Amino acid sequence: MDRFRYLPGVVTLQIDVRRCDGCRMCVIVCPHAVFCMQDKKARILDADACMECGACAKNCPSGAITVRSGVGCATAMLIETLHRGSCCGG
Numbered sequence: 853m854d855r856f857r858y859l860p861g862v863v864t865l866q867i868d869v870r871r872c873d874g875c876r877m878c879v880i881v882c883p884h885a886v887f888c889m890q891d892k893k894a895r896i897l898d899a900d901a902c903m904e905c906g907a908c909a910k911n912c913p914s915g916a917i918t919v920r921s922g923v924g925c926a927t928a929m930l931i932e933t934l935h936r937g938s939c940c941g942g
């Protein structure tokens with residue numbers, strides 16, 4: 853299945869690696885594989901894949917992640933729908 857992608861370079865997702873305790877929760881909950889682990893710290897692997905759903909920030913026990921959730925996912929779905937010319941993906 854194709855993955856939705858947001859507009860390139862505008863995502864509000866940020867991580868403060870100094871606060872990361874390496875629990876991997878963000879890697880687990882992110883539905884778009886935005887994060888990876890490197891040297892026991894989470895890193896942003898693919899920021900433009902982020903739909904700004906907010907799950908990572910809500911589940912990060914260290915408060916290391918910030919993202920302005922709300923409109924990103926809806927915007928991405930509208931863009932994808934317009935590109936496909938159908939609301940049913942066909």
Ligand code: SF4
Binds near residue numbers: 867874911912913
């Ligand atoms: S959820 Fe937070 S503390 Fe855990 S790995 Fe991700 S950024 Fe680090």
Ligand code: SF4
Binds near residue numbers: 865884887906
């Ligand atoms: S906001 Fe959602 S899509 Fe974006 S990195 Fe966090 S969990 Fe993944």
